[in-house]
Structure formats: C-alpha cells, structure tokens
Amino acid sequence: MIKALMARWKQGYRTMEFPSAGLMLPPRGLGLPKLKPGRLEKAAAACPYGALTAGEKPGLDMGRCIFCGACANAAPEAVEFTREYKLCASGRGALVITDEDFRRAESLGAGLRRLFGRSFKLRQVSAGGCAACEADCNVLQTIGWDLGRFGVQFAASPRHADGLLVTGPVTKNMELALRKTYAAMSSPKVVIACGACAISGGPYAGHEECAGIPPEIPVDLYIPGCPPHPLTILDGILRLIGRVE
Amino acid sequence: MKVEHLSGFDFGAAELDPSIFFETAASRLASGGRALAYFALPEGEAHRLVMAVGFDREGRIEVYSTQAYGPFRALTPSFPQLHLFEREIFEQAGLKPEGHPWLKPIRFNTPGAVPGVADYFTVHGSQVHEVAVGPVHAGVIEPGHFRFQCHGERVFHLEIMLGYQHRGLEKKFIGGPDGRSLHYAETLAGDTTIGHGWAYCGAVEALSGVNVPPRAQILRGIMLELERLANHTGDLGALAGDVAYLPAASFCGRLRGDFLNMTALVCGSRFGRNMLRPGGVNFDLDAALIHELKLRLENTFRDVQSAVSLLWETGSVADRFEDTGVVSKEAAEGLGLVGPVARASGVGLDTRRNFSSGPYEGFTLGVSGSGDVYSRAYVRWLEIQKSAELIAGWLDALPAGPVEAECGCLKADSAAVSLVEGWRGQICHFALTGPGGKFRHYKIVDPSFHNWQGLALALRNGEISDFPLCNKSFNLSYCGRDL
Numbered sequence A: 001m002i003k004a005l006m007a008r009w010k011q012g013y014r015t016m017e018f019p020s021a022g023l024m025l026p027p028r029g030l031g032l033p034k035l036k037p038g039r040l041e042k043a044a045a046a047c048p049y050g051a052l053t054a055g056e057k058p059g060l061d062m063g064r065c066i067f068c069g070a071c072a073n074a075a076p077e078a079v080e081f082t083r084e085y086k087l088c089a090s091g092r093g094a095l096v097i098t099d100e101d102f103r104r105a106e107s108l109g110a111g112l113r114r115l116f117g118r119s120f121k122l123r124q125v126s127a128g129g130c131a132a133c134e135a136d137c138n139v140l141q142t143i144g145w146d147l148g149r150f151g152v153q154f155a156a157s158p159r160h161a162d163g164l165l166v167t168g169p170v171t172k173n174m175e176l177a178l179r180k181t182y183a184a185m186s187s188p189k190v191v192i193a194c195g196a197c198a199i200s201g202g203p204y205a206g207h208e209e210c211a212g213i214p215p216e217i218p219v220d221l222y223i224p225g226c227p228p229h230p231l232t233i234l235d236g237i238l239r240l241i242g243r244v245e
Numbered sequence B: 001m002k003v004e005h006l007s008g009f010d011f012g013a014a015e016l017d018p019s020i021f022f023e024t025a026a027s028r029l030a031s032g033g034r035a036l037a038y039f040a041l042p043e044g045e046a047h048r049l050v051m052a053v054g055f056d057r058e059g060r061i062e063v064y065s066t067q068a069y070g071p072f073r074a075l076t077p078s079f080p081q082l083h084l085f086e087r088e089i090f091e092q093a094g095l096k097p098e099g100h101p102w103l104k105p106i107r108f109n110t111p112g113a114v115p116g117v118a119d120y121f122t123v124h125g126s127q128v129h130e131v132a133v134g135p136v137h138a139g140v141i142e143p144g145h146f147r148f149q150c151h152g153e154r155v156f157h158l159e160i161m162l163g164y165q166h167r168g169l170e171k172k173f174i175g176g177p178d179g180r181s182l183h184y185a186e187t188l189a190g191d192t193t194i195g196h197g198w199a200y201c202g203a204v205e206a207l208s209g210v211n212v213p214p215r216a217q218i219l220r221g222i223m224l225e226l227e228r229l230a231n232h233t234g235d236l237g238a239l240a241g242d243v244a245y246l247p248a249a250s251f252c253g254r255l256r257g258d259f260l261n262m263t264a265l266v267c268g269s270r271f272g273r274n275m276l277r278p279g280g281v282n283f284d285l286d287a288a289l290i291h292e293l294k295l296r297l298e299n300t301f302r303d304v305q306s307a308v309s310l311l312w313e314t315g316s317v318a319d320r321f322e323d324t325g326v327v328s329k330e331a332a333e334g335l336g337l338v339g340p341v342a343r344a345s346g347v348g349l350d351t352r353r354n355f356s357s358g359p360y361e362g363f364t365l366g367v368s369g370s371g372d373v374y375s376r377a378y379v380r381w382l383e384i385q386k387s388a389e390l391i392a393g394w395l396d397a398l399p400a401g402p403v404e405a406e407c408g409c410l411k412a413d414s415a416a417v418s419l420v421e422g423w424r425g426q427i428c429h430f431a432l433t434g435p436g437g438k439f440r441h442y443k444i445v446d447p448s449f450h451n452w453q454g455l456a457l458a459l460r461n462g463e464i465s466d467f468p469l470c471n472k473s474f475n476l477s478y479c480g481r482d483l
C-alpha cells in the first residue's frame, strides 16, 4: 500500500488543461490545410484519394483526406498543413477547405444543449477501420485527458447513450449491427462520424465490402483525420455540446 | 526451394508434383517447421497452392508450390497450425481441403454468408448454457462475436466468430505498388502501423533489390520499438484495470500516450503513419530531436518501471494473474502461436532473433514462462525493458548517412517473403510479381491470425469472469485478422 502511495506521489498530477492557449499538434504533425489557389494541379495529381480538386472550384476535402502529406511534398508552394487541430465541422460540405475561412463545428440547438451540455453519454461503434480511431477515443478516457471532467463518457449500452460515435468505413458485415445500435438508442440522439473512414470510406472508399453510414443515420458532427488527433476529437465533441466556442 | 527472408526469389523454381508437395510439407512441419503462409494463387482457371515454412532455429525459409484444380489433401488433422490457412483457402478460392475437420467461414465474404451466422460448436446437456456477446461490445473496441459454452460458471469452450472488420484489403494490393499500397499496409492494423508498414517496405525492397541505408534501418528500429513500448505499456495497464488495480491502470494508460507522443515527435503521427517509405524513411533526427527523445525515454521509462513494479508486488494482482488462462507449450507449438503470447508459454520464437536482419543482428532476449496471464504480463515487462535499452543504444550510436535510397522497379515473376516482429508477434507479407513487375498476389498474415485460437484454448475450464483478463493478455487484432 505504502508503495502504491509513493508511486502515486511520484507520478504527480498529469491531467492537461483544455482548452488552453497555444495548444497545437506536434511540430511535424499535419493539421488544418491551407491552400494557395490557382496552382493546385500538381498537388491534386499527387493525391491518391481524389481529395484535392484543382480547376474552377479548387478545394481540399478533409473528409476524404488521410493526411498523408503527398500533396504538400509534391507541391509545397500550393498546399501547406498547419499545426491547427480544430478541424471538426457540422456539415459534410464545410469539410472542403477553399480559400474562404474554414467554418468550425457549431453547437447543437439550445434545447439539445440544455439536455446534453453537462452530461453527454456516447456509444461507440467500431465498424471496419484499423482501430486507430478507437485508440484515440480510448486515450481521452485516461488521466491525461480525463474526458469525464466535461461530463462526457462512453457508455456500455446504446440504451444509456445520447450519442453514437461511429468509426470505420462501415463494412457490409457491420451494417446491421450499426443500424440496430442506432435503433436501440432513445431520442433525441446525435451521431458523430469520427475519422476519414466513417466520413467517406477513407483509404477504403469504393471497396465493395464497405457500405458507409446509411442515410437514415444522419450525422451531426464530422471529425476528420486518419486517425484524428485526440485534441481534434475532444475539441469536436465539446463544440457540439456547446462547451467550447 | 530455400529462400532468404527479405530477398527476392524466382518463384517458378518452387513448383512440386502434388504428391511430393504434400509429403514434403508434412515432413517439414513434422521436423520443426512452422507455416508462415499457405494460400491459393489464382492461375487462369486453376490455382496453385503455395506454402512458406519457417525453420526458426536455423532462421531459414522454404517455399513449395503445386498445381491444384479441385479438392486437395487437408493437413490440418496432423498439423492444427494449418486449420485457419486451409479454411481461408476454401473461402477464398473454393478449393476444398478434404479431411479438414470443420470449414467454418473466416470472413463471411462469400455470397450468402451472413456474419456470425454459421454452424458453431455447441455443448448439450442439463445445466449447460450459452452466453453470447458482440459484435458490439461494452468498451470502445473492435467488433467480434463470442459464444461461451458453459456449465455453471465453468467455460467448456469459447467459440470465436470474426469477419466484421473485413474490408477487402489483400486484393487491393494486386496491380500495385501504387500511391495507396503503403497506406493499406499502414492501416492493416492501426496499432501496428510500423510493423506492417515495414513488412510491406521489406517486400518491395527485396523485389527491387535496393539496399536500405544503415541510418534508415536504425530509425525504423527506433519506431518499431516505440510501437512495442506503447502497446505493451497500455496492455499492462489494461490488465491491471481488469483486476481492479487502479493505480497501475491509470499510470500505464497515461504512459502509453507518452510513447505515442514520442512517435509523433519523430514523424508527426502518434501511430507512426507517414514515417516509412520503400527504400528508407521520410523523417530524420537531428541532434536536438535525439536529445529530446532520450530525455523523454528516460523519464517515461522510469515512470513505467514504478507503475509496473506495483503489479508484481501486489498480492491481489498476483492472485488473479497466476494460473489463469493457461496455454501449454505443446498447445502453443501445435497451434503455431507467435509473439509474446507464445514466448509466455515457453516457445522461443522471436523474429528479431531467429530471422534477424538490419539493426537486429545479434539480438538476444531469453524468455520463458508457464503460459498463464501472469507470464503473458511478465513477458511484456521483459520486452519493455529490452525495447527501451535498444532505443537508448541506437540513439547514442546513430550511423551517419542518408535516410533513403531510390527504390526502382520490381523484378518480374519474382516473390519475396518479408518477416517483422511486430509487438503482437511475427508479421508475414508474401508478395508475388507478374511479368510486368507489378503485384500479382499479396498475402498478409497478421500475428492475430495464428493467435485467436490460442485465446479459445486459454478459456477452457476457466470462468466467464476470466474472459476480460485472458482477452487483454492476448490483446489480438480483429482488423489485422479480418483484413
């Protein structure tokens, strides 16, 4: 017992402040992209996922991007990745980065905010990805991040959940389980698509084995990344319930 | 034919007459060989069965192949380690292994197959009952379906049905390498990005004949060992959590993140994405980064030591860990288990030693155990110490020079077997090229492919309440197995 107490003392208090000024992705990390329009052809040709469009309406679709950096390596004069981690959006279209300002995720309406703002329980369904998104959701539950202090927790049953957080491209083999989980949740309920796979299929877009999130399950929050950094996930969830502006 | 790990070879020379093929395979497996891969290669209307066998003691690989037009002789009755390979051949190519005890689907990807709906092993009798869980579980984890066949609290057998994560990866390599191939490898199992990424790069490098510069090899070693440190530390924390020993659980959960952040310091991604490229690596370390990494490694390792030592000194932890989920050495060898799980049962296989190359020349690590949860935990602690020592040594003596070499076209009609000791165990990528030097077939064997059956064995005669603990002590990948 005394050893456990000594270890506790040595390990110290390790929960990070959030949000706090100056928080950024690591120096080599790839965050919010910045485009320099008009010279995107070379960068677009380098993207293996068609996430970059040159021409009339240039844009980088963060929903399809797996943040591999191939475009910025091929044409550093056209695309730049900043260390900004606030990447979440409320609409699918808002994930497309153009030369206009990026519109960050908005919070739920006042009614839902009153319901979920102080206590928000999430059921996570893992549906065909590589399990890195799951790992970065799990990390939010460790003492370093302490998701619980914001009143947000992962619930063991859909019956106890206010929100559904989906990861993976939704394989055909998981489609039914996802539908059943959603149906088992009581209304009102919100849906979060976490990671490039859940948003667009990610690296598996177009695979015949993948079905995607069915249209009957409407998404309220998009968290881009492959996988998204825990900072990005936390920021998105807290924005959704109106805990950060 | 004999093959060297990590060098391309002429595949045509591996062909044998069918009867000789099965005799050879059986005699080699009986004399200490272990199947690294066994699959059906499409050839026009027909198929060719290909088997790669590893001889761990000599660090040698042999490859045999034979034409197959229909049913073939199952070797599973004599060599249980082949059970999943033969089922996979049946599911993927429709060739029936005659005499296989049970051709239960693996990935439920054939027309009409419904995931989780298949014949499964059942136990009958009064007071026998069945508990079903999944595919959606209570925690934030991957999907799988489990059925416990029980008598009271006692588990006679655990039926495991997976396939929910199947997203059609292997066939997407065919026609490559292209801009996506490496990403497929990196996302085979997200927590093994470096392991699978390296196995892929190794195969491409072997087929193109490029030599990876020494500095790049060491940088890869650093990343692979960081991956091992993060996952082993996380596993020890999760094991502590499952026996309700919260101090070690919460310390290790945080420390795992510290290792991931060290990985991110090198390449920007906590999982090592974008670090590797065929021919070398994308990121180098300068003096300042080396200094920072050394400092972080020292501090984090010290904290891990203090957190993990609590486990061994706490009676209630030892009481739950000891004698729970025992897998005997015979069973581990028979099933072809790999990685820390096998080492905890006393099987001396470690790719870093048995098939050592690059930065692992001269690698040694003696491990043995009694096959219970305690051994599987303790082996991880031994490996954590070794990985920290390796990284510290490499950071002190990083060779100068470039970190990448130009990787040219792949040799036509060739093959390569690439092995890497990922944190879960041996990873095998078997790449074959066609006449144009493009992938004609690509076979992936994740360590979990071998090890899931080990978990079922560990549960035999245990209690349902032992399941979370046994499961964590294996911590297998669903996506790596389902592909």
Ligand code: SF4
Pocket (backbone or CB within 6 Å): A046, A047, A048, A049, A050, A051, A052, A060, A064, A065, A066, A067, A068, A069, A070, A071, A072
């Ligand atoms: S970083 Fe995104 S947009 Fe750029 S090449 Fe990779 S996937 Fe395409």
